[in-house]
Amino acid sequence: MPPATSAEDMRVNINWGAVMRTWSRSGNREYKCIQYNKYCIEYCLLHLKSRKKLYNVRQRAIDLVARAYTSISADDFAQLFGANVEEAVLAAKGFGWGYDEPTHMILPSPRVPPPHTPTPSEEQLRRLADYVSFLEN
Template identity: 35%
Template sequence: MVYLKMAKDNQNVDYKKLQADLEQQELESAGGVASAQVYNQLLALYLLHNDMCNAKFLWKRIPQTVKSASPETLQIWAVGQKLWLRDYPGIYEALKKEWSENTTQIMEALKAATRERAKTLVSKAYSSIDAEDFAVFMGMPLTEAIQAAIQEGWTYDSSTKYIKPKKPVSVKDPELLSEQQMSVLTDYVSFLEA
């Protein structure tokens, strides 16, 4: 039986390994039906890793008997639906539910990951954003959202109540010399002809 009980400290959990172990456990389950805990953790992990395709396929594979017997499965899927729609207020509202001991840490990590994704989105898409709108994206009270922005090195203008995010530093691909480009092109053509 794989990690059905989580470690007390989020830092010590390898979520990718846990996901792989749960996938294996689902495949090896008797009669093709795993326990609700396995489905719940696996669904939550797909959401954590922003793997919406696998989350949707898992949802379709979960037997109706498991869905109806486990209210937590429905709660996790409600979070997934909000993620799919990019309904940030809805995501944070759905994450406020009570979670079992087996999924609490994953859902907390999902909340943190959602906030990071929102922060990245704002930094890429906005040159300035109303502080209240930013708080909605972050699922935080206004003062905490402003503090989070300042901790990122962003500026907050209290007179206009706008936050100015710093643009993320983009890493450019190294430019290839013409000889290297010819070599790469030759490799592609050779591969296609083989």
């Protein structure tokens, strides 16, 4: 963005920063821009649909924490989640995760994938026969 344009209007500069953070997917900086900047919120509500974006970013953080951590400090989770520590702890409890008060550690439980129903033998045999007949023709 040309320096003259950013110097003219503070909103343009702030909105440009919001777009760049969204594009680079830098979660923590994205949260701060979307939540705490009134100019950015005006812009995001119109152009980036910030509430949905915020939800998607938070969902990615939750999925990451659930898959990658057996325990994480409340401060670190709050930073990934884009909220203060109290809100992050309440959210973690809402997901059914544990919270150890003395150590301030959140204990995420891994998401259990839906059970896979095996394909019946007859169905597998039919698919194999179809594939063999395809190869023969």
